[in-house]
Amino acid sequence: MIVPTMAEMMAQGKQPEVLFWVGSAGSYDDRAKKITRAFVKILQQAKVDFAVLGTEESSTGDAAKRAGNEFLFQMQAIANIEVLNAYEIKTIVTCDPHSFNTLKNEYPELGGKYQVYHHTQFIKKLLDENRLQIDDKKLKGKQLTYHDPCYLGRANEVYESPRDLIRKLGVQLTEMKRHKSTALCCGAGGAQMFKEPEKGDKDINVLRTEDALETHAKIIATACPYCNTMMTDGVKFKEKEDQILVKDIAELIAESNNL
Known part of the structure; x- marks a missing residue:
């Protein structure tokens, strides 16, 4: 499964439709990696032009903020915003509601203004645009x-x-x-x-x-x-x-x- 990074896309002079923010769990937790792979397969089936940050992605700072360390949160957030803005990112999708909430509601006041989707919202969008279909036979009646x-x-x-x-x-x-x-x-x-x-x-x-x-x-x-x-x-x-x-x-x- 090959997923391009923003650096690779930009080197080719391309701007993807959407950035997939993988998140800490989706990157490092073995169970959550399966969710990441499943979502990537859905994006690929729908022929969505997307990329990830790869090693340039850091924690959103959500856990630090909830634990009361506002200083660490802002350090992490500003570092991420600098990367996102340098790539001129407009649209982000993530499987992690914590990242979704932080990117959507807390990054704007620090200079990071993006259209942010949770993966269920984005999949619904793909269905509404007839870019994706869901087979209802395999789990029917479960x-x-x-x-x-x-x-x-x-x-x-x-x-x-x-x-x-x-x-x-x-x-x-x-x-x-x-x-x-x-x-x-x-x-x-x-x-x-x-x-x-x-x-x-x-x-x-x-x-x-x-x-x-x-x-x-x-x-x-x-x-x-x-x-x-x-x-x-x-x-x-x-x-x-x-x-x-x-x-x-x-x-x-x-x-x-x-x-």
């Missing part, structure tokens, strides 16, 4: 529930594009009792991903997994690499890993289209 990522849902009110894609898969979508604006956090946000949870009766990811299990779904769909990790750990804690799959929406679409 029982599925969807977990709303906090930084996609409540933070940016992106509720429908993921669900529109799920419905096109031909699955039976059953909502959890807490969904959309009332969805329970998976426990990874606010830099909590990188520390042990506070003591309580149950870890929050286990509570959220129990919400999912109550729907009797066989697939838990996510739209965030961190949510994917937390829900997968919750399924393992409940000893249901042989019965329940946790998949990103991009993975489900790629599998349905035999990519």
